């Protein structure tokens with residue numbers, strides 16, 4: 164038995180009051196069946212139609228035969244586990260941003276007075292070579308392992324974009340140079356004594372083109388479908404893909420950016436790596452010209468992605484710090 168002083172913030176045996184989310188956000192029903200989950204798509208079949216349909220109906224799908232080696236996925240997850248399990252001496256919990264990464268330990272960060280049931284690490288990934296040396300260097304293999312992971316995820320995202328562009332009838336070069344993996348967000352959601360009171364992540368839509376999520380065979384992610392939360396099931400070695408706001412706009416609403424949240428579980432933790440594939444900061448985002456006409460007028464106004472990010476604090480409370488590298492490129 165560990166002594167009290169060694170207990171981590173989630174090991175207190177009860178939910179501290181500051182972690183109890185307001186009633187409107189509390190997960191009411193944690194026994195939702197897994198049967199009606201998001202579509203699972205085999206990328207080996209060049210499934211243009213299936214991707215478009217899932218992106219429209221759910222905004223989410225899982226991909227198999229995605230080309231990201233299993234070892235790369237597992238290595239990345241293992242190095243993240245080591246990172247999150249390190250004892251942190253810095254009791255502020257929020258590591259200064261001089262290195263362009265932001266580590267937010269749940270116990271030290273409350274948004275509007277409420278703590279989420281998770282520890283979170285975020286850093287920019289673009290331009291990759293410039294970013295790598297600024298990432299955490301403990302565990303010592305972090306930079307190498309995560310760089311390999313980001314390169315593979317980028318390849319996958321290009322594959323998915325190619326299919327989406329073909330499916331929508333857009334120029335295959337539409338995303339040339341404007342669709343990098345720009346932000347990585349890793350999470351550790353520990354087991355929680357009372358999941359009905361807490362959340363791992365508030366309901367939100369992603370400010371990306373697409374997000375690729377490695378959920379390491381754990382559950383907890385829920386997607387809003389027809390006003391009800393549905394669970395995202397576990398498919399071994401699959402990756403979860405979701406459509407972000409920016410792609411919804413480019414597609415003039417044909418693909419949808421859908422609300423999702425993370426619920427906690429009593430006996431299991433959840434570890435995830437989300438890679439947000441975002442437009443370049445100077446990119447102008449607007450409905451693709453080829454998709455608008457008199458009968459389908461543009462449903463969104465044009466804007467510069469950088470302005471969107473700044474205005475909406477799209478990368479969370481540390482958006483400015485996280486943007487610095489990309490900005491100085």
Ligand SMILES: O=C(O)CCC(=O)C(=O)O
Nearest residue numbers: 348350369384425435437
């Ligand atoms: O960790 C998860 O399961 C979800 C993460 C997520 O929604 C995000 O990073 O935008």
Ligand SMILES: [Fe+2]
Nearest residue numbers: 367368369423
């Ligand atoms: Fe998200």
